[in-house]
Amino acid sequence: MASAHARRRSQATFMLLFSLLMTTFLLCSYGYSSTVRRHVASSRILQLVARSQPAHAARTVLAKSRKDTLPLPRGQLPVVYRSILQKLALLETEPEPGHEVHYEEDDPAHSKNKNRATWPPLVTHIPEPNPSLHSSASTAAQQLQFPFQHTPPSTLPLPLFSHSVCGRPSCRFILPLRVPEQESKARLHFAQIMELGRRLQRIVVLPGVGRSRMGACARWDFGRYYDTGNLSLIGGTGARLETDEEGADTARVVDAETFRLWTATRPGPPRAQFVSLELAPFSGSRSFENSSVTLFGEQGLTAEVLNPASLANISSELELASTSLFPDARCLPMKYPRLELRRFAPITIRPPSRGKERKGGFGAKLVRLLGREDVKAASHVHQDDEDIAAGVPEPDVLVLSYDLRHPLFAPSPPPPPPPVELEYAPALKILAKKLDPSSGPLPLGGRDDADDYLVIHWRMETVPPDDLPLCAEKLVDTLVGLLHPHGQGQPRARSHDGGGLDMDTGVSWEDKDHEQEQEQEREQERDPRETETGSSSIRSSRTVWFASDYPYPITSSSSGSMLEDLPSPKSGTFKNLAPAHAAAISILRAAFLADGPLRGTKLTGLAEELRRVRDRALAENANKGIGIDGEMADDMGVLGILDKLVAIRAGLFISGGKGCGRVSSFTKQIVDARKAAIAEGGEAGLRMRNVVEYFG
Numbered sequence: 001m002a003s004a005h006a007r008r009r010s011q012a013t014f015m016l017l018f019s020l021l022m023t024t025f026l027l028c029s030y031g032y033s034s035t036v037r038r039h040v041a042s043s044r045i046l047q048l049v050a051r052s053q054p055a056h057a058a059r060t061v062l063a064k065s066r067k068d069t070l071p072l073p074r075g076q077l078p079v080v081y082r083s084i085l086q087k088l089a090l091l092e093t094e095p096e097p098g099h100e101v102h103y104e105e106d107d108p109a110h111s112k113n114k115n116r117a118t119w120p121p122l123v124t125h126i127p128e129p130n131p132s133l134h135s136s137a138s139t140a141a142q143q144l145q146f147p148f149q150h151t152p153p154s155t156l157p158l159p160l161f162s163h164s165v166c167g168r169p170s171c172r173f174i175l176p177l178r179v180p181e182q183e184s185k186a187r188l189h190f191a192q193i194m195e196l197g198r199r200l201q202r203i204v205v206l207p208g209v210g211r212s213r214m215g216a217c218a219r220w221d222f223g224r225y226y227d228t229g230n231l232s233l234i235g236g237t238g239a240r241l242e243t244d245e246e247g248a249d250t251a252r253v254v255d256a257e258t259f260r261l262w263t264a265t266r267p268g269p270p271r272a273q274f275v276s277l278e279l280a281p282f283s284g285s286r287s288f289e290n291s292s293v294t295l296f297g298e299q300g301l302t303a304e305v306l307n308p309a310s311l312a313n314i315s316s317e318l319e320l321a322s323t324s325l326f327p328d329a330r331c332l333p334m335k336y337p338r339l340e341l342r343r344f345a346p347i348t349i350r351p352p353s354r355g356k357e358r359k360g361g362f363g364a365k366l367v368r369l370l371g372r373e374d375v376k377a378a379s380h381v382h383q384d385d386e387d388i389a390a391g392v393p394e395p396d397v398l399v400l401s402y403d404l405r406h407p408l409f410a411p412s413p414p415p416p417p418p419p420v421e422l423e424y425a426p427a428l429k430i431l432a433k434k435l436d437p438s439s440g441p442l443p444l445g446g447r448d449d450a451d452d453y454l455v456i457h458w459r460m461e462t463v464p465p466d467d468l469p470l471c472a473e474k475l476v477d478t479l480v481g482l483l484h485p486h487g488q489g490q491p492r493a494r495s496h497d498g499g500g501l502d503m504d505t506g507v508s509w510e511d512k513d514h515e516q517e518q519e520q521e522r523e524q525e526r527d528p529r530e531t532e533t534g535s536s537s538i539r540s541s542r543t544v545w546f547a548s549d550y551p552y553p554i555t556s557s558s559s560g561s562m563l564e565d566l567p568s569p570k571s572g573t574f575k576n577l578a579p580a581h582a583a584a585i586s587i588l589r590a591a592f593l594a595d596g597p598l599r600g601t602k603l604t605g606l607a608e609e610l611r612r613v614r615d616r617a618l619a620e621n622a623n624k625g626i627g628i629d630g631e632m633a634d635d636m637g638v639l640g641i642l643d644k645l646v647a648i649r650a651g652l653f654i655s656g657g658k659g660c661g662r663v664s665s666f667t668k669q670i671v672d673a674r675k676a677a678i679a680e681g682g683e684a685g686l687r688m689r690n691v692v693e694y695f696g
Helices: 002-052 055-068 082-092 108-112 158-166 183-200 256-265 314-325 329-335 355-359 363-371 373-379 385-389 426-435 465-483 511-520 535-540 579-590 606-620 630-634 636-649 665-680 683-687
Strands: 173-179 203-205 208-210 213-215 272-277 292-298 301-307 347-350 397-402 453-458 543-548 602-605 652-656 692-695
Touching: 173 183, 183 203, 183 213, 183 363, 183 397, 183 636, 183 665, 292 363, 292 373, 301 363, 301 373, 347 363, 363 373, 426 606, 426 636, 453 465, 453 636, 453 665, 465 579, 465 652, 465 692, 543 606, 543 636, 602 606, 606 636, 630 636, 636 665, 636 683, 652 665, 665 683, 665 692
Parallel strands: 173 203, 173 397, 272 347, 272 397, 453 543, 453 652, 543 602, 652 692
Antiparallel strands: 173 213, 208 213, 292 301, 301 347
């Protein structure tokens, strides 16, 4: 009797569990089938709509429906953290040398399974140093044999460790985070940063370069654009040390790789501070959530120091302020993860409000302001009693955002040693010489028989579109006057011996000042050497090189349609390409046709000559390339540098004048280099017929 009762109770329990299981299954099936029915119904409706409408309309409806249709539920959505976004942003940068996967094209096994490559590769031994992975301009870090080239932090005492790096008990650096302007002006700003480092007795970290910009997060190393051989790199056999006022040897610059190793292996994490040199003067303090700002003044300069509201949330508040003030600092946690950014609050420096004081240079005031004890105390974040008792320390690294447009120091050269003028990378100089249409030696007959070439630099971005066709006609008239001086009454352009640019007062970066100087030189005579050579020598120029911010090749394609050519931007600020730009280029091209006034003269540009040199290198050098193959060949900074180097060597140089352009820093650097070449009297100077001539 009892066993029968137990069996009935077990059966009831089983039926109850089975009922619950079936109910759950039916509910899940109903939800899934409802979703499926909605998708099926939408598909049937789309089929009916497609039958009743034309094909193109049906395709439009189908495309729109795919965007509006919800996908089937497949699980919980992934969570993307800020650290993941930083890693995704860094995908634009190149991998470190030696971390790429390379396959030989003639290896059938690898070429067949290229897409099946696994990463990371299997490590079987510690690789030996390979100097061929880097160019000669970026091997300073490989040549340095410091004791901290291992990943773990050094166990040496900090003074001894620092002395092995920079020759002092403590190393102080300036890391240029951002230099906003393009290459021609960025190199001038970098000279000012180097002078600031000398005044503050800090070593300047060579920033990265790419897309005609400078900054810590830029893609390539500094040596891709510039020659580091004449800079005072710390360490190495070729490093030059300078003596400061105290008699101590001081290294001026350090390459980015050595700095990265220093941050990674320093016995303690290096303390860093953000410093921003802003363009706009002070107009009112800002605040970040509950934090306040302390203001300091120094003869017109204003310093804004962030004050965290409490020590409990100091990390989040400083991170918020740093993100707001320095949006370009996204790479720092990845490149320099040991930089300690929570011990010093960010400082924002604003220039004087009066233009005269701002343009005259305020570098000396800035040095005094950053050295003031009250500014240091306000920016230092005390985290414990021992920290307070130790006094106010100096940050090991100043992360500098340089947003100025005028010289930081006075235009006249500072006391010795003056800022080192940056030379371009040897690889770019060699390539520019290959691109030179007259790169061969001078003939025995002298310069009269040389096949010179003429370079036009026309910055079209600054010209009103409606004026471009007329400027193109004036450019053609100028070319005819130079290349055919005894033609049928063609108007002659007026030449300049230097464009009114003062070589003794340094750099003036205001374009309107350049235009005023240009107007003052309009009536000056041609290069006095023209009387020695005669105008007949100018007619030997049979090639015209067009250097411009116009993004398309100057020569038409085989079918005559420029749309078949891919654009290659040379300027990061030239955004609006109008039909008037194409019309002006068409006027210039037409002048070189068989029925044009410049018939018999070759019109070319950087894209055409790069193609010629590359084809020649592939045929003669067993596919070794031209030295900048890959993405470097499309970098707008590299393209601009090559145009500049070719223009410096040209026999004749023409640039846009008032109304048809403006004398920018790009033009001024060409003019200064041509002046120097003529004064030296070398082979390059002997080829030059003028310094500059303006059209417009």
